[in-house]
Amino acid sequence: MEKADGFSEEEFRKACAELEGPAPAGGGWESLVESEGFNLYRQPDEQTGLYEYKAFGDFKDCPPTLCADVYMDLEYRKQWDSYVKELYETNINGKMVVYWEVKYPFPMYNRDYVYIRDRRDLDLNGRTVHVMLAKSISVPEIPEKDGIIRVSDYRQSLMIESDGKNGCKVSMFYHDNPGGMIPSWLINWAAKICTNLTEKNKQKGKFRIQKIFWRN
Secondary structure, three states: OEOOOOOOHHHHHHHHHHHOOOOOOEOOEEEEEEEOOEEEEEEEOOOOOOEEEEEEEEEOOOOHHHHHHHHHOHHHHHHHOOOEEEEEEEEEOOEEEEEEEEOOOOOOOEEEEEEEEEEEEEEEOOEEEEEEEEEEEOOOOOOOOOOEEEEOEEEEEEEEEEOOOOOEEEEEEEEEEOOOOOOHHHHHHHHHHHHHHHHHHHHOOOOOOOOOEOEO
């Protein structure tokens, strides 16, 4: 787990390069979902047995700035995400740190996250892109709680840009190791099922900025 040192310009540029286009064929990336306006790929993590994911989609009725604003709005997330048990952002030694507890179904323990995030609006080859990065950190001010499993390996990057009309294109990378006694096959299965459900809602015209894999 990393300390709260923030993100460098290089990290933002690297995220843009990784999300510039769909995951390449081969190279370990496997296509899970391919449909109009939405594509999902996964790649195995050799150390954990879990998968990293890349998702590419578009929202034809949501401008890119609005999409990015909603994604960063923690208070609004509490209204639509029924898995949130506790969620807040606090200043620790000059760094804004997010604490997030996620409800898990019985008999599993809840998970919680301590992470930093940042957003930058960049010029990428003449295009304005909104880039958001998040990663787990360790701070003594937010210690682990009894009965809750701390997720120490979480990384996410998101890039949002205009589709040239009234909507936006969204690209995302996601990795999460929830720890505890949950078989990796079960986690990956749930991720795939929840992704398919999200795609079905999208096809029905329902729009919510939410994590494609259980949580955001």
